[in-house]
Amino acid sequence: MDSRIVDLKSKLDVYKAMTGGGNLSDCPVRDVIQGLSGKWSSLLMAALAEQPYRFGELRRLVPDISQRMLTQTLCDLQRDGYVHREVFPTKPPSVEYSLTDLGRSMFGALRHLLEWAELNHDAVRAARARFDGAMAGAAGQTGALA
Amino acid sequence: MDSRIVDLKSKLDVYKAMTGGGNLSDCPVRDVIQGLSGKWSSLLMAALAEQPYRFGELRRLVPDISQRMLTQTLCDLQRDGYVHREVFPTKPPSVEYSLTDLGRSMFGALRHLLEWAELNHDAVRAARARFDGAMAGAAGQTGALA
DNA sequence: AGGGGCGGTCTCAAAAAGAGACCAGCGCTA
């Protein structure tokens, strides 16, 4: 177990660098992550990583996103340089969204998380059920389940 | 039927699997990602990946989080099985938060994104500045920049 | 006896997100 501590220690520096050396207020990671932490960002990134899509296609692909949030999230993603927005002067002007190189690069990192989620969603849901059950039990009585 | 070009099929399947086969509404990824998409989740995960922390320590580590959000985010993380909460019956009862095995596993995937963010925040900020500049220019005139 | 740290919860205000109306322009079709 002590060897594990040593192992963690060497990694500690990596995390500290991420988090700004112990102060999590002004670290670059945070600035970048905030842009991806939106409810729809990663979802749209996953969709656009698959292939370029038009506005209406995305809307149909993600039925429970509002146009407002779709517009805004795409705009945020474009602002951060992940997404390219191209307007085609067709008769009804169509707009196509696609990933930029930066976006593809970022998705390469994001993908790990998505893959993890895909593999472990059972474990997460089990944990959730366990927690909710414990909470329900604890609602009426403390320490009902030992 | 459509004149749409379909290629890169092999890669497509990977992303489609993530996104639930083309329907992004009921995919497991989404369920899991939503839990991490909060403003503070990844930040707290990064902190706890470094080492276990107590409530007050986390609050000091992330000064601009409110107690409310700290409590709630930690609770969410605990519910999803990423974080373990242990109360020590010391005189002022202290509470320590640490990552579970599932949490460490998840952080292994999240870390890629954090590392990417660390490496590429300059590019993102540059993109942001470019975008904001273009918007400022376009505010008074349409298509000012060709 | 008073102040502060402990880990929260509670209330209230502000910000963000969701629902859905509305817009202009064009093609289809009835």
Add this chain to the structure above:
DNA sequence: TAGCGCTGGTCTCTTTTTGAGACCGCCCCT
């Protein structure tokens, strides 16, 4: 030719989420 729907959005309204900060009991320290 009058409607209807599709194009990509914006605008308003309501609901949810967040943020700011007061408040809680408990105990130690001075």
